[in-house]
Amino acid sequence: MANKKLSEHIPDIKAALNKGLAEHLAVTQGKLSKANPVDTGRMASSWFIGKNAPDRSVAAERSGPGPVEVREYSGVIEFDGSWYISNNLPYAERVSFDPKWAKGGAGGSAWFTTITGQMPADLNDRMAKYLPK
Amino acid sequence: MSYTAIRAVFEAALNTAYQGLTTPVPVLFDNVQETQPNGEHVILSIGFPSSTEPLVCSTGETNIEFIRGSIQVSCYVPRGRGMKRLEELAAVALQTLVAIPQQADPNKICPRVGNIEGPTPILSGDEPYGLSVVSAVFTARG
Numbered sequence: 429m430a431n432k433k434l435s436e437h438i439p440d441i442k443a444a445l446n447k448g449l450a451e452h453l454a455v456t457q458g459k460l461s462k463a464n465p466v467d468t469g470r471m472a473s474s475w476f477i478g479k480n481a482p483d484r485s486v487a488a489e490r491s492g493p494g495p496v497e498v499r500e501y502s503g504v505i506e507f508d509g510s511w512y513i514s515n516n517l518p519y520a521e522r523v524s525f526d527p528k529w530a531k532g533g534a535g536g537s538a539w540f541t542t543i544t545g546q547m548p549a550d551l552n553d554r555m556a557k558y559l560p561k
Numbered sequence: 562m563s564y565t566a567i568r569a570v571f572e573a574a575l576n577t578a579y580q581g582l583t584t585p586v587p588v589l590f591d592n593v594q595e596t597q598p599n600g601e602h603v604i605l606s607i608g609f610p611s612s613t614e615p616l617v618c619s620t621g622e623t624n625i626e627f628i629r630g631s632i633q634v635s636c637y638v639p640r641g642r643g644m645k646r647l648e649e650l651a652a653v654a655l656q657t658l659v660a661i662p663q664q665a666d667p668n669k670i671c672p673r674v675g676n677i678e679g680p681t682p683i684l685s686g687d688e689p690y691g692l693s694v695v696s697a698v699f700t701a702r703g
Contacts, residue, residue, distance in 0.1 A: 522688070542608045548676070
């Protein structure tokens, strides 16, 4: 390890960054879905990962309560470009920020800001886990 | 260090700030008031999403712990009356959060407020109120 040239470390670093970011996005998407207050489960199933632009699709409308489904990103997540986790339902902003709408939800009344506020520290921890020492 | 002691630092400071306004604003705490007022009010939510941080060091009988938390201050005013009052109430939250680390705490809790997000105005939908949200992450040692 000590005798390796700097250029020989680059593939390891790239792989670690890819792995760390992919895990971070998937785990954060799952956290948002799990903490999202649920009525029919449509909003909790509408957190999607997008590359270079938010994925503006939404889960199909429901007539009653249904399961929460977390849709995995279909491509490969790599440490380049801009990545988004978004929810495009018209009431998503209100449910995310307004404690009166979040009351009784699994993640508490401040579920959204709690998750987003911890994201930088979470990402830092994940990168530290995968980057070569 | 207990969650209660950490919570008390933030709740006491913010409640004092809102009660000290020319027109005092009621503050609602987690799991206290069930009925929300119709007029101006503030909802204070505190969470502890990460309680697995290591002890910073051991000092014999007591340990110095490190806990991460988050706080959200939601300011409500009647809808359709402009942004001035919403932004005034949000500014009180910002000023108080910035000042908290400088206050002496009887329980020797040492909070550090990190990145503060907001004020984020939420005016979508047809609720009879406007909302502005200020949120922040913090760490506490004690």
